Amino acid sequence: xxxxxxxxxxxxxxxxIGCTPSVAGLKDMYGGYDLGADIFPPxxxxxxxxxxxxxxxxxxxxxxxxxxxxxxADSNGxxxxxxxxxxxxxxxxxxxxxxxxxxxxxxxxxGEEAAHVKVWVVARGINLGLHTRIYFEDEPQGQDPIxxxxxxxxxxxxxxxxxxxxxxxxxxxxxxxxxxxxxMNV
Amino acid sequence: MSDIRPFNSQxxxxxxxxxxxxxxxxxxxxxxxxxxxxxxxxGELTGPTFxxxxxxxxxxxxxxxxxxxxAAAIGEQIMVHGHLLDENxxxxxxxxxxxxxANAGGxxRHKKDGYLAPLDPNFGGCGRTLTDExxxxxxxxVRPGPYPWPNGGNDWRPAHIHFSCFGQGWAQRLxxxxxxxxxxxxxLCPIVQTIADPQAIDRLTALLDMAxxxxxxFRAFRFDIVLRGRTSxxxxxxxxxx
Ligand SMILES: [Fe+2]
Numbered sequence: 435x436x437x438x439x440x441x442x443x444x445x446x447x448x449x450x451i452g453c454t455p456s457v458a459g460l461k462d463m464y465g466g467y468d469l470g471a472d473i474f475p476p477x478x479x480x481x482x483x484x485x486x487x488x489x490x491x492x493x494x495x496x497x498x499x500x501x502x503x504x505x506x507a508d509s510n511g512x513x514x515x516x517x518x519x520x521x522x523x524x525x526x527x528x529x530x531x532x533x534x535x536x537x538x539x540x541x542x543x544x545g546e547e548a549a550h551v552k553v554w555v556v557a558r559g560i561n562l563g564l565h566t567r568i569y570f571e572d573e574p575q576g577q578d579p580i581x582x583x584x585x586x587x588x589x590x591x592x593x594x595x596x597x598x599x600x601x602x603x604x605x606x607x608x609x610x611x612x613x614x615x616x617x618m619n620v
Numbered sequence: 621m622s623d624i625r626p627f628n629s630q631x632x633x634x635x636x637x638x639x640x641x642x643x644x645x646x647x648x649x650x651x652x653x654x655x656x657x658x659x660x661x662x663g664e665l666t667g668p669t670f671x672x673x674x675x676x677x678x679x680x681x682x683x684x685x686x687x688x689x690x691a692a693a694i695g696e697q698i699m700v701h702g703h704l705l706d707e708n709x710x711x712x713x714x715x716x717x718x719x720x721x722a723n724a725g726g727x728x729r730h731k732k733d734g735y736l737a738p739l740d741p742n743f744g745g746c747g748r749t750l751t752d753e754x755x756x757x758x759x760x761x762v763r764p765g766p767y768p769w770p771n772g773g774n775d776w777r778p779a780h781i782h783f784s785c786f787g788q789g790w791a792q793r794l795x796x797x798x799x800x801x802x803x804x805x806x807x808l809c810p811i812v813q814t815i816a817d818p819q820a821i822d823r824l825t826a827l828l829d830m831a832x833x834x835x836x837x838f839r840a841f842r843f844d845i846v847l848r849g850r851t852s853x854x855x856x857x858x859x860x861x862x
Contacts, residue, residue: 437709437846441634441820443797444645444811445782448728452720452746452782458730460744463686464676469716470668492648499732505663505790513666522668529732547661556795559645561636561814563795565658580658589653609649619630619655620664620791 442563445556447499450526454501457526470524473504473538478516480509480539485568485595485603489532489555492610496532500557501525502607504536506550511542540570548578550593555607565620568605569594584616592616625850626660627791628707636814643810644771660791667790670716670750679748682719682761686744693743695724695762697838700798700826704755704785707849711755712792718748718784719759726765726779735767760838766805778805778812785845792847799825800841 450458454468474480489497504523507513513521525534541549551568567580571594575581584590592615595603608615638650658664678685683693700719704712722728722745725737729745743762751757764779780797787793799806799821806812806825815821823846832840 436849437705437707437844438820438823439628439631439634439707439848440794440796440823440846441815441817442636442794443782443814443824444643445784445795446797447732448720448730449782449784449795451728451730451744452718452784455744455746460686460729460746463744463746464679464748469670469674495648497649503793505667507663513663514668518671519668544662547663552663552790554790554793557649559643559647559649561638561640561643561646561650562630563793564651580656583656610651614651614653616653617651617655618658620658620660 442561444558444561445501445563447558449499449501449556453524454526468524470503470519470522473506473523473536474508474516474520478508478520478539481601483538483540483601483603485536485538485551485605487534487605487607489527489534489557489607490609494611497557497609498527498529498532500527500532500555502527502534503554504538505552505554506538507541507544509539509542511544513544540573543574543576546577546579548575548581549573553607555609560609564609564617566607566615566617567593568603570603571595572597580618589616624665625853626665627789627848627850630848634815634817634820636816640810640814643814646814664791665789667786667788667793669714670786672750675748675750680759682721682743682745682747682759685747687742691742693723693762694740695743697760698763699758699760699832699838699840700781700843701756701758701829701832701840702843702845704751704757704845704847706787706847710849711751712787712847713751713753713755715751715788716748716786717751717757718746719761719781720746721761721764721781722767724762724765726767737765737767763800766803771810775810776805776808778803778809783845785847787847794845794847796824796845798843801825801827
């Protein structure tokens with residue numbers, strides 16, 4: 435017996451009510467704690483980093499209603515090895531400038547895949563959630579099959595977070611246009 | 621051990637394309653490049669899991685989970701239930717489902733929703749649950765109202781509930797919407813109609829379920845969700861396992 439996969443529909447402009455209710459103003463829902471607020475337990479080993487960025491549309495305007503989810507390996511290259519949802523986080527972008535901020539640890543490479551954080555983007559106007567990856571400019575990219583398959587250097591650079599002082603990285607997401615981020619059919 | 625076979629690819633004939641001109645918001649938010657294909661590695665085959673410890677006892681009851689003690693949300697009381705399956709018709713057990721919706725008047729509890737229908741002080745509009753060991757889920761809520769939205773014309777959304785579904789791997793992550801059988805707005809809605817296949821729209825449409833409707837209490841609606849299934853080939857790097 436087989437079934438046909440359910441179609442996606444846009445998360446709409448109010449996705450934050452369902453996924454990050456305290457950001458949406460439902461202060462006491464779920465005890466005031468939004469799932470995915472912390473990506474790892476506090477004592478997880480690894481180099482602490484902070485990734486910040488903004489989401490933009492095809493005219494360069496910030497997208498103010500996006501939700502981002504992140505999924506990554508730990509500093510030993512293991513997925514799902516630090517508690518049930520360790521390595522997973524979720525952020526509502528802010529309502530002023532479409533900004534997000536993720537405090538995490540630097541993931542290790544896994545097999546041929548260079549160190550990266552997976553990102554899933556949903557928002558009003560996105561019919562099917564968009565998958566992309568954050569690689570790091572100062573980490574070896576070796577034979578990573580995704581990066582190697584992108585021939586255009588400016589396209590490839592859309593997946594690479596730039597170091598920005600201290601422990602910081604900047605990674606912006608462009609849904610459309612000249613700086614369009616590479617998205618993947620996962 | 622967890623199943624390490626790759627997932628089937630996304631069936632793009634059943635999924636909405638990124639650019640759908642009649643749904644205006646997609647015009648500046650649809651990537652213009654083709655999606656890059658990708659082999660499933662360990663990170664696509666795994667994903668976060670959630671236990672009962674994160675779910676509160678009333679999280680799946682939207683009629684009372686935001687209400688004052690002893691109070692209840694206003695509207696038609698309904699129970700929505702169904703199975704979360706994969707394409708191989710296997711149940712997807714113990715995964716997180718989240719829901720959000722407008723209240724009975726069609727108004728969201730959100731500062732950007734300025735629709736004239738009033739907020740209901742006893743309705744928050746979100747809920748969540750885990751599927752059970754057979755992939756079954758159910759929750760109680762009030763039937764949401766249709767609402768108008770800015771899309772360049774006289775556009776009204778059919779009554780709908782938004783669903784967020786985790787599967788057993790990152791590749792299965794899905795957000796979709798549930799509609800109600802017989803809603804005359806379904807064929808008129810540019811968001812619904814981003815899906816080209818009418819049968820795929822029917823599969824997002826919950827059916828009245830009299831067998832589970834409780835007399836003098838609530839009506840039941842049946843809604844099954846199907847996530848991508850796994851292929852029959854195992855992930856090559858892990859062939860030694862079983
Ligand atoms: Fe909605």
